[in-house]
Amino acid sequence: MINRSPLLSDATRDKVETAIRKIGFVPNPQARALALRRNFLIVLLHDNPNAQTVLNFQTGVLQTIRDSDLALVVRPVDRDSADMLADVRTFLEKQRPLGVLLLPPISERGDLADLCRNAGVEYVRIGSAMLDDEAHCVASNDREVVSEACQALIERGHRRIGFVRGPSGFRSAQEREDGFRDTMAQAGIALNEEWIAQGNYRFSSGLVAGEQILKAAPRPTAILASNDEMAAGVMHAAKHLGIDVPSKLSIVGFDDSPTASHLWPPLSTVRWPIVEMGRVAARKLVARYLPDFDEGAGPLPTRLASTFIDRASMGSPSD
């Protein structure tokens, strides 16, 4: 009754609401949770190695729920653990949260989404591509923006372009690689598989990949890495080999991590709107329970665009 039942006149509602304010009534979330068999919590399930990504996403979610009764609980999971699903199920059954937000890479797992559905917990999946229907998904456009970065290299005159892939099994890695391959094919530039190496999104793998690619003859004049950490590794490889960046080698990363702007030269990269994705994802979740929570906030997008950032690590080929 206190929560805007439709069969209640505006007049009485007003009276009630002023009364509420006067005596300073504060509802008790515990009692609500017991009666409704649902806790006013949003759970962030994640298994993401990138601290900045996780925290920025948290920031977005918290911006959405700032003035509500909701709270954000964080729950890291171990994607390699055999009983990850069982753990999550137990957690959801105990906490009975309003909903779950799934960050990549575990957002890509269909079994987790199924689990949430079966447990009667709403969910939204974050990803580099459409992982689910619009109501259950917020996605960036990794493929398109990598294509943009690759085109920028081509426009500067690069033809010999290398690529450091992300870990297999990650949708983001696949999307970024597709963006690279598609663009090169469209430009009619043949790929040299010697200039393509596998990484795992970590610095050390970028270093190894860079050393491997840069000892090819001829070597590429530019390398696209699937994230900033690996791009930093490539940059270290170039330093070890005495190859100047950007005059002899252009490097482009992905993430716009703090590292990107701290490197020398500052790293060209891609900034994805992770804070806004957090805001939108939380709104999608909450809107289902509290229809008037979102009033006037406009429609909820599903695809959010990343931005290519052109910094000094990118130049024109010198030979």
Added chain:
Amino acid sequence: MINRSPLLSDATRDKVETAIRKIGFVPNPQARALALRRNFLIVLLHDNPNAQTVLNFQTGVLQTIRDSDLALVVRPVDRDSADMLADVRTFLEKQRPLGVLLLPPISERGDLADLCRNAGVEYVRIGSAMLDDEAHCVASNDREVVSEACQALIERGHRRIGFVRGPSGFRSAQEREDGFRDTMAQAGIALNEEWIAQGNYRFSSGLVAGEQILKAAPRPTAILASNDEMAAGVMHAAKHLGIDVPSKLSIVGFDDSPTASHLWPPLSTVRWPIVEMGRVAARKLVARYLPDFDEGAGPLPTRLASTFIDRASMGSPSD
């Protein structure tokens, strides 16, 4: 009764516990919360700009509560907001969490700790120095480890050493500066205030500070920065001025952020045990409510030691 009352024989307890297991009884946290007027939540209150720090701390806390009924909720606050205290009070009164973990810099505010005490919520403060009694505090040893870093510079032959301070009002900034000044004084090396600049822990402030310090004549042969971001700024300033690191200038940071190892040359820095601080802080909190939670885990330390990491950004002075 289910929670090990002292007036209950071991035999009955055993019987009950096997029965519990047999029928798969799962207590309902919402009902417990209502009856006990206390939620089984740990709140992380923070206003810390460093994502890696916050996330690593979360990791530590979550390691402690992994197999318990506890959940971690995160609550960023705005230390500049006038009604920050009122917001926190409302939040605590509504959620009634088991306890609160306070990260720097807001952990340094006595009024916040008082607020928690008055609201009947246990708290533990994290800091660079003893901010409270042992039961309510987990601290690193910033002063000592900066002293260690400074001594390392002196041992390499540096005498002209500069310093980039952190923001005023931050205890960590004060501790680190004290460590620097004390060590220089003990070594009998006069300070040159031209080589000391004020920063705010951000990259851009380090850049400005570096430019300012490096245009002094003579300029220092080494600069200690109060964190890695500012150290990266100093490194950029050196690049702009054509001063080689480390042959012409040694740089040391603080935090061991991802940036530190990605820079070229890799940055000497200080790693503080933030994950373990999270683990310990959570245990201190929980131990008060669940005395047997911690059984056999040993005593809970209050001061945890940081480690100086000697990387390539530190060399001997060349002139």
Added chain:
DNA sequence: TTGTATGCGTTATCAC
């Protein structure tokens, strides 16, 4: 030691 009634603060369901 065991059983039983009552409270926790809200929502939902009925009568009225």
Added chain:
DNA sequence: GTGATAACGCATACAA
């Protein structure tokens, strides 16, 4: 539209 009452599931106090 209003008002009383029964859940919700656990803890506690008191009686047996």
